[in-house]
Amino acid sequence: MNISDRQTKILALVEAHGSMTIEALAEEFSVSPQTIRRDVNMLCRADQLRRSHGGVERMSAGVNLSYDSRRLSHPEAKRRIGQLVAQMIPSRASVMFSIGTTPEMVAAAMVDHDDLTVVTNNLNVAMALSPNSSNRIFIPGGMIRLPDRDLIGQEVEAMFNGYRADFGIYGVAGVEPDGALVDFDQQEAAAREAIRMSCRTSILVADRSKFSRPAPAKRGRLGDADILVLDGPPTPEMAALIEAEGVDLRYPEGDLV
Numbered sequence: 001m002n003i004s005d006r007q008t009k010i011l012a013l014v015e016a017h018g019s020m021t022i023e024a025l026a027e028e029f030s031v032s033p034q035t036i037r038r039d040v041n042m043l044c045r046a047d048q049l050r051r052s053h054g055g056v057e058r059m060s061a062g063v064n065l066s067y068d069s070r071r072l073s074h075p076e077a078k079r080r081i082g083q084l085v086a087q088m089i090p091s092r093a094s095v096m097f098s099i100g101t102t103p104e105m106v107a108a109a110m111v112d113h114d115d116l117t118v119v120t121n122n123l124n125v126a127m128a129l130s131p132n133s134s135n136r137i138f139i140p141g142g143m144i145r146l147p148d149r150d151l152i153g154q155e156v157e158a159m160f161n162g163y164r165a166d167f168g169i170y171g172v173a174g175v176e177p178d179g180a181l182v183d184f185d186q187q188e189a190a191a192r193e194a195i196r197m198s199c200r201t202s203i204l205v206a207d208r209s210k211f212s213r214p215a216p217a218k219r220g221r222l223g224d225a226d227i228l229v230l231d232g233p234p235t236p237e238m239a240a241l242i243e244a245e246g247v248d249l250r251y252p253e254g255d256l257v
Helices: 005-017 022-029 033-045 067-072 075-088 101-109 123-129 154-161 186-197 236-245
Strands: 019-021 050-052 055-057 094-097 117-120 136-138 165-170 180-183 199-205 217-221 227-229 248-250
Touching: 005 019, 005 022, 005 033, 005 055, 019 022, 022 033, 022 055, 033 050, 033 055, 075 101, 075 199, 075 227, 094 101, 101 123, 101 165, 101 199, 117 123, 154 186, 165 186, 180 186, 186 199, 186 217
Parallel strands: 094 117, 094 165, 117 136, 165 199, 199 227, 227 248
Antiparallel strands: 019 055, 050 055, 180 217
16 A cells, blocks of 8 residues: 555544544645545555544554554654664664564664664564674564564563663553553563563653553553653653653754754
8 A cells, every 4th residue: 555645644643633533634734625535535445544423533442553554653753763762872782672663763773883782572673773784683483473573472571581681672552641551462561571671771762642542451651661762842741740750751852863
C-alpha cells in the first residue's frame, strides 16, 4: 500500500487524538469532505484505521497497528528523539534496544558510531546498525514475529538478563495518567523490563502521543527509567506527572542536525 503525505498526516492526527470527524480533517487539510472520505476509506481498507459515526478512529486499545504503519506515525518526532539519544551515547558503548519503531530510529541515528556492542530482540535495529562492520550485534534465537521482525519470550528475557550494558533503550505502547507503562503483550513488557534491569543507564524513548494511549498489558512505571526522552516539551499535565515520578526529562529544544 502506498500512503500519500496527507494520509500519513491523517494517521498521525487520529493516533494523537484517538478519533477525528471527517469535517475536522477536511478543515485541517483545506480539502473537501469527499477527498477526506476517499483517504479514510483507503486507510480503513488497509486496516490502518476504523470508521466511526461521522468520522474515523484508531484501532482498538487491545490491537496495535502494524509495524510499517507505526513507522508512519509521528516520523519526525521519532527522528528528533533518535538524534538526541544518539548524541548521548558514545562509540564503543554497549547498548540494549527493545522492539518498536522509536528504538529503531535511535539505532538509525547511531549508524556512524563505531565499535558498539548491541544486544537486541529487534531485527530492524540489528539491520540498521549492521552496515558498520565494527559493531558486534547479539540477537536471541527463536521464531521471528512477522511482520514486526522481532522476537519475544523467555529466551529473549534470558538473553537480556545474561548481559550488563552501558545503556538500555526501550519504547512503550503507552503511559497511563498514573504513570504506569502499558504494552500490547505481557511478553513485550517483560522484555522491556529485562532491558531496564540489565543496564547501567535506562532510557525510555517516547513521543508525546504515548501519554494516555491505552494498551492492555501493564508493567513498570515511568519513574523506573533513569532518563525519559520526548520529542518536545511536555504539556502541563505531562510535566506534573514526570516531576512526580522523578525521572530525568530530556527533549530537543531546537533543530537537530
